[in-house]
Amino acid sequence: MTSLCIVFDRLRTEEKMLQREADIIGCQTTMLDAKTVKINTETSGDDLRLGDVVLERCISYFRGLHVTAAIESMQVPVINTFDVASACGDKMIMTLRLKRGGVSTPxxxxxxxxxxxxxxxxxxxxxxxxxxxxxxxxxxxxxxxxxxxxxxxxxxxxxxxxxxxxxxxxxEIIENRGGDVRDIRVITVGGEPIAAMYRRSAGGFRANVALGGDPEPCDITPEMAELASAASDAVGGGILGVDMMEDYRDGGTTGDSQLVVHEVNNTVEFKGLAKVAARNIPKAMVEFAKRYARK
Amino acid sequence: MNCPECDAILSIPDDSTEGEIISCYDCGADYEIAGRDGSEVKLKQAETIGEDWGE
The missing domain is CATH 3.30.1490.20 (ATP-grasp fold, A domain)
Structure with a gap:
């Protein structure tokens, strides 16, 4: 049986969904509040009951990043890795990785x-x-x-x-069709796109759901899938939220668009998308984590 | 249990667990469940949104 530890600092719906799926799959699941962690250079993974693999789900980027560094030093695999988390956590580093990986980006x-x-x-x-x-x-x-x-x-x-x-x-600003402000969020697990949604602005320049953006179901096209996989590869893989925009250079309403990736997110939020997605998102994430468990 | 801030009655679901956030419907204050022992619930002030919070 795989022992899975979910590290969090705010227990959100996503972490509870992951815990539930891990239990259903048959993992021995532990929940670890990063705010309660006290470690030193002698601490082992067993001391913290980290088990065979860790899903790092902190809402605070720097807290999650440093906890990841500590856990990796204990030889326990973490998803996402420190390298991936640090690349995605800084937009400049992320953009450079995308460019170096040949991924279309603004x-x-x-x-x-x-x-x-x-x-x-x-x-x-x-x-x-x-x-x-x-x-x-x-x-x-x-x-x-x-x-x-x-x-x-x-x-x-x-x-x-x-x-x-x-x-x-x-x-650069990416032109939207007819003034429509929306982007596309694709969740990738191990480089495989498993679900996607459109995010439409609630008014204003940004389409983030956290700002009231309206999520809509989105079928993953071959172009989206290829770009999302390439973006995942560019930052090092793992469990990611790849954000892309439709680039209408002519600003018209009938022209074809080209997709560009503007962001790759490390600790992806998925509770809204999980309600409409065909795939079981938390299940796919837990199954991916199991494959990285230490033997 | 009452809100430490405004004394309104807090609604704490029976299946809530440590680490979850409870909000007061009256004043909007956020509390984190710091511990549970049966029906006994221990609350602490929830962290406020940090500059590095998010995905």
Whole structure:
């Protein structure tokens, strides 16, 4: 029997679904609240009852990343791996991985000072989208359409002056069909696309469900499947949420679109999609984890 | 059990477990279940949304 440990820091519907499926499949399942973990350099996986494989499901990126590092040092496999989590957790690193992997992704500029960021706009023109390199749920993702907005954003970043505020991630805007704002979320497990949904904006620039975006069922086309698998490979595989957009360069309503991947998510949320997906998403995730269990 | 913030009665499902978040319908305060012993439930203040929260 495989012993599976689900590490969390906020017990959401997703973690309960994973626990239920693991129990049904016949795993010996333990739940570990990362906030209660105390370890040192001598701690073993058995001390923490980590079992044969760990599913890392922390809502806090840095907490999950560091817990993953500790667990991997105990020779217990973690999904996703530290390498995958660190690549997906920083949008700049993720974008570079996608590009290096030959995955279609929006053209993105990087700058490391306010002056260089301003120069980027002078050279590329408006609009560009600024995204914090760390963060999720669409927070801080802002289209900059003119100099006034740019100056305001740069001033705020100068005042807050966090270490990541000095990293400027400036991405081209992808044209939507007829002003429709939607993107596509594809969940991949071990590189295999298992479910997808459209996310339509509730009003505004961003389509994140966390911001009220409306999820709709989406059939996985061969193009989506190929791109999602390639994106998974580019960041190192595991259990991922691949976000893509339909790029209508002509801005028309009848032209063909080309898909581009703009984000790959490490600790994917799936409770909404699970309700409409044909595949049993948590079951697929647990079965994938079982294959990585230490023997 | 009453909300430590506003004293309204909290609705805590019987099948809730440690780590789950309970919200007060009256004042909106969030609490995390820190422990359960039968019907006895121990609550603590839930963490607020962090800059690095998300997927």
């Amino acid at each position: 053209e993105t500029n990087f700058a490391f000072s306010t002056e260089a960021a301003t120069d980027t706009f002078d050279e590329c023109g408006y609009p560009l989208v600024i995204k914090p390199v760390i963060g999720s749920w669409g927070r801080g993702v802002i289209p900059i359409r003119n100099r006034d907005t740019l100056d305001a954003i740069l001033e705020v970043r100068t005042v807050t002056d966090g270490p990541f505020d000095r990293i400027y991630y400036l991405q």
